[in-house]
Amino acid sequence: MTDITKDAADALPAPAVSRSSVTTDIALISTFAAFIAVCAILPGIPTGSGVPITLQTFAVILAGLVLGWRRGALAVLLYLAVGLAGVPIFAEATGGLGVLSKPSAGYLLAFPFGAALAGVLATPAARAVGYARWTVLFSAGVFGSLLTIHVGGIIGLMVKLDLDLGAAVAIDVVYLPGDIIKNAAAAAVAFTLFRAYPDLLRNRR
Template identity: 70%
Template sequence: MSSAPEHEIIALTTPDDAPDAAIATAPAPVARRSVATDVALIATFAAFIAVCAIVPAIPTGTPVPITLQTFGVVLAGLVLGWKRGALAVLLYLAVGLAGLPVFAEGTGGVAVLSKPSVGYLLAFPFAAALAGYLAGYALRLPTAWRYVGLFLSGLVASILTIHVGGIVGLHLTLGLSYSEAFVFDLKYWPGDIAKNLLAAGVALAVFRAYPDLLRTRR
């Protein structure tokens, strides 16, 4: 995965898109990968995911409420790239498992590993990594299609990792069959689609405000 396309400078050539045109015409800077910058970005997004998690959850009448965690997880991958995005989520999980109340509903500690939501939680780093990897291709699309590409990157990553992990976790903790767990999981899909639509829009806004992030995604 080290050859992921997020390493490349993305050609942005649409004439009516001023921020993108500015990036396309600007000379490419010398690549400077500062460890301090990487650490700062990883820590910032880990903290952002924690904030998303402790925002009051939307009750669903089930043991797994809808929270903004997945929004923060996918956004980390889209903006930072597969490697730093996954590291940001791993840092978030490490802090939470160490006991800080940064998980949904203000919980923390290893006790969360026995909850029905454990499969969703443990799948987060894989979701950020896959979203970041796919976004590297999405960001090579024409400007008009870039939003759709980022949305699909996040949604596909969510389905293949978070939802699959969640279904396995529900099967193991609640004793549901896989078909029952799948039906149980379906109630989270509308919220997930909305969160991925939002993540794609926020990611594009971040790239327009900080175009250097396009050149340093990894």
């Protein structure tokens, strides 16, 4: 390459790919953060523990499955940051730092880890074919929620309600059937999105 050619190449504007990628990331992260908020403030099912059954877990896991571990976790972190800042986007239309004193604090704080782990475990979905892909996505959601959200929730129940491990697990078990259904639904939505928009699957990160 001659000096003139090199000078001309240097004078060209930088490729817009990175800028476009960042813009896309911000849009997706913001969209999923808003979706989690909507699922959180929809009327939930009250329970005796003070932690209502909501669609939050569905939205959190879906973020990880669709966006990938990094962007999924960032979407949840954005949601938490806005809610903790005082915007009433948590369950039962609450917001602010006061929610950290509630029994649900452990579940909330574990959400980013749930999205991240589900995103990591869903990586093989890119190579899976047909409904094997749904199986990968469903398994990723189940293990992502069980190993993070439920563990965090149990710890939170023990701390906030002064329970022993057995009592906290007994409360958490109530949420398992609903979470299995929500994970199945999240896998179905992700499966449908990936089939309609293959680039979404290829660009997970």
